[in-house]
């Protein structure tokens with residue numbers, strides 16, 4: 604594999620995947636294709652932007668003509684597709700945008716792959732990065748999602764991701780595209796946009812603002828260190844057979860309220876506050892509509908077949924995450940002020 608287009612590389616997980624591939628594989632050319640929506644921030648890639656094997660291309664996967672042209676000029680050998688609208692709450696207020704990017708955008712990429720790779724499916728690869736939310740919700744304390752769990756999405760976000768997964772499988776089965784899919788649990792770590800639970804809570808605790816906990820905080824998520832996800836993508840990209848699906852998860856289930864209490868303890872210590880001070884900010888608010896009760900991933904297939912396991916204990920990962928946010932105040936203030944967006948839009952408008 605020589606030239607890889609990574610879509611959504613300016614986002615949270617995408618930037619970790621780009622960084623990993625640029626640094627680990629100097630012999631590869633990495634093209635980061637990103638629209639730079641509110642969630643895309645090239646500050647996330649400052650440490651690799653000058654690398655000889657890295658390039659950024661600003662573009663929209665919903666624009667079929669642009670995607671076709673990009674494949675024609677670049678002739679990539681692989682796509683690792685992460686670009687998406689990714690926030691469940693936004694999907695509830697604006698579902699159509701999720702259909703456009705997550706469904707149509709994926710189909711546009713598949714069409715370009717079908718057209719430009721038809722004579723070399725055996726030498727190309729389409730890697731689709733998906734989510735555990737396609738499987739729906741589990742009851743408390745019983746069962747885990749396996750690769751055989753039937754799809755049962757509930758939110759517009761998870762419905763759009765499920766749809767994109769179906770298209771990727773259909774293009775593999777119908778046209779013979781070499782496609783692989785992974786479905787991962789909740790990620791956490793550096794460069795996570797502060798609309799999601801963990802970075803939002805860190806930001807609010809630091810600024811003495813209420814921490815909004817939906818419902819009673821009873822919902823359970825399975826948290827995985829983002830760099831472990833990037834490593835899993837690397838392993839699957841290089842080793843999986845065409846047509847395979849792998850679940851990726853942390854074996855690390857937390858009720859939201861327990862996670863927030865742990866975060867409050869860590870923040871009290873790091874900020875030199877009295878024990879219990881930050882927890883006073885916990886504020887129970889109206890529940891998310893259609894809120895999935897519990898997610899838990901069985902990642903045994905990935906462990907048994909490809910040898911991947913999570914590397915980091917959650918408490919250690921959470922400490923590292925808090926440290927990153929506290930020592931990268933410039934990143935957080937750029938993001939919360941929205942300044943990064945105006946800056947990069949202006950840079951690209953000039954070209």
Ligand code: NAD
Nearest residue numbers: 611613614615616638639640642643663664686687689790
């Ligand atoms: P994110 O929202 O942080 O980043 C998404 C990126 O995609 C941004 O850089 C954005 O600019 C770009 N993008 C959005 N629309 C685009 C378009 N039309 N054309 C080109 N680029 C566009 O998302 P994330 O949390 O890093 O998630 C990345 C992928 O991983 C998504 O596909 C998501 O479904 C999946 N995933 C996320 C998690 C998680 O916990 N965050 C877990 C499992 C799977």
Ligand code: DAU
Nearest residue numbers: 689690691734735736788789798799800815816817822859
């Ligand atoms: O499971 C993988 C998914 O994890 C990814 O596919 C999504 O892209 C990613 O956003 C994430 O979805 P969640 O909805 O689980 O993540 P979020 O951080 O939005 O919420 C985590 C839990 O915390 C969830 O139960 C809702 C709750 N929550 C969230 C926010 C933003 C709160 O209680 N308060 C909040 O303010």
